[in-house]
Structures are given as C-alpha cells and as structure tokens.
Amino acid sequence: MESTLDKSTLKNLIFDLGDVIIPIDLSAPVRNFAMLANLPEEEVRAIWKQHDLFDQYETGLIDDEAFRGHVRRLLNNADWADEVIDTTWNTVLLDLPIERIERIKELRTDYRLFLLSNTSPIHIRRVNQVLANMNQPTLEELFEHVFYSYEVRLAKPSPEIYQHVLTEAGLVAQETAFFDDNAANIRTAAELGIQAVHVQPPMTILDYLKDI
Structure with a gap:
C-alpha cells in the first residue's frame, strides 16, 4: 500500500x-428520527438541511438543550424525553x-x-x-x-x-x-x-x- x-x-x-x-452510519439518525416521528425519511432530511441543525450543534452555536428542543419542535414531538433524542442521535455510531x-x-x-x-x-x-x-x-x-x-x-x-x-x-x-x-x-x-x-x-x- x-x-x-x-x-x-x-x-x-x-x-x-x-x-x-x-x-459510523451518517444516514442512521435521520432514518430513525423519521421512524419515531412517523414521517417520510426524505421529509426529515429536508427539515434537517433547511434548519442546518447538524452544523449549528457541531459548531457550538446551540447546546444540548437547544438541540433537543429544535428536534422536538421540528418533528412535532414535544413529549420526547432527552434520552429518546440522545439515543436516536447516537445511532450514527456503530x-x-x-x-x-x-x-x-x-x-x-x-x-x-x-x-x-x-x-x-x-x-x-x-x-x-x-x-x-x-x-x-x-x-x-x-x-x-x-x-x-x-x-x-x-x-x-x-x-x-x-x-x-x-x-x-x-x-x-x-x-x-x-x-x-x-x-x-x-x-x-x-x-x-x-x-x-x-x-x-x-x-x-x-x-x-x-x-x-
């Protein structure tokens, strides 16, 4: 080599x-959030892209709490526990x-x-x-x-x-x-x-x- x-x-x-x-499996979080929210995967991917959630969170513009709040609001699931969001977000990790x-x-x-x-x-x-x-x-x-x-x-x-x-x-x-x-x-x-x-x-x- x-x-x-x-x-x-x-x-x-x-x-x-x-x-x-x-x-890692980069597509896993969007796929799993879509399943949880009962929404088409493409729709969730479009929402993610439109609101630039990944980049905002990864560059420290929003913290854990704000990230979870955005996820709940954008996917219309106000009752999701922090653990549910964190676990789904971590499905990227193999x-x-x-x-x-x-x-x-x-x-x-x-x-x-x-x-x-x-x-x-x-x-x-x-x-x-x-x-x-x-x-x-x-x-x-x-x-x-x-x-x-x-x-x-x-x-x-x-x-x-x-x-x-x-x-x-x-x-x-x-x-x-x-x-x-x-x-x-x-x-x-x-x-x-x-x-x-x-x-x-x-x-x-x-x-x-x-x-x-």
Missing part, C-alpha cells in the same frame, strides 16, 4: 473520530473495534497524539461510555489533546481549525500526519503542509498505521 507519509520527519499524529476510529484503540495506545510511546473531530457533546459522551464499558481510556485520556468542533467553534474543512490545532499544540505541519475519511478535510490539511492521509474503505486506520 502506497503511503504519503514521510516517516523520517513524523512526530505528531492527528486522528479524525468518525469512520477513522469508530465506524461498534467500536477495540484493536484500533489498542494500536493508538501503542503509538503513544513514539508520537504525540491528537483528536480532531466535527462532533457534538451527545456523541462524545456516548463514545466515552462505550470506551469505559470496554475498560479503555476515555478520548480525553487517550490523546494528549482533543479538539472538538463544538468547543473550538470551528469545523473541518475550514483552514482555521487546522491552524488552531497546530498553534494550540505547538506542532510543525510537516512533522504532523492527519488521518481523515473526508476528501475535503484531507485537501485543506494538505494545503497547509500537513501530511494528510485519506482513510478509504475497504482499508481501515489499522492499514495506514501498519508501518509507523
């Missing part, structure tokens, strides 16, 4: 979360392969490790719960520093979020590898001089980390 990494200069590894560390976590733990010996994710607090709480159930460290313990879009109020592929990570962590772009499944995210990182690796199926992050 061809690698774009220059291992002679590599000191830092930045990981995306969804579809890099934990497999089973977490423990071997990926074990490999990341091994890499801590030789590299500075970071997480950079467009995500929401409900998702992060759930991933950390899954990790705890597997007797694994939380994301905040696994990485030297985590950068969540909702905390930094920026999102990939904006160049500003990469610059924020480099500055905040004191990283040199050329000494840093970034692993992401999204082509636009990879492109922007590469333009800033970061060694950007596009994680694409059928390969997983383990394939790209094999020779590091």
